[in-house]
Amino acid sequence: MSIFEQARALGKDILECEEAQKLYAARESFEKDETAKVLVDQYAKLKDKWTAIMEDKEADKSILTELGEEIMAKEEEIKNHTITFNLMQAESQFGAFVNSVFSLISATVQGEETPQNGSCDPSACSSCSGCH
Incomplete structure (x- = not known):
């Protein structure tokens, strides 16, 4: 398997991971909740005005x-x-997971055993307070 095929497979695996599934569910809930959409729209308008x-x-x-x-x-x-809290939390957790995967790849390419930012474990993102 070529590196590009491996990268595509990794991308597909990431889309199927628990963090991604939680994000999809949170987005679906958000799309069904008019109050959540109105809140975010109002916030965006305030920020645009600013x-x-x-x-x-x-x-x-x-x-x-x-x-x-x-x-x-x-x-x-x-x-x-x-609904909006759950979406923000799911986005944050998914982002942290993806960052930990990229950190691991980067560290490996640089010949290191662990990522430079500490001892991140991609399997422990749900219990992590976030990437540093």
Whole structure:
């Protein structure tokens, strides 16, 4: 099997791992939950408004404090909504898993036994507090 075939097989294996399955389930739940979608849409609009004000040299910057508070309140609302919280957690865990796999590949290519960032174990991502 060529390296490219092995890479494709690894990619397929990653898509079938527990972390990916949790992510798919969380995305499906999110897509079915109108409240979750509205919360994320409202948050995106607030962030867009912030960006527009920051980019406009003529804009009144005094509203940024209030807008920042609105953004933080919306972030808290998103974190407190089970569906969006589960999606964020699943995305984080999947990202950590993929990063640990890439770290292991990188360390191996460099002739190391373990990744440079410590003793990450790709099989322990669910109990990990995140990659460093």
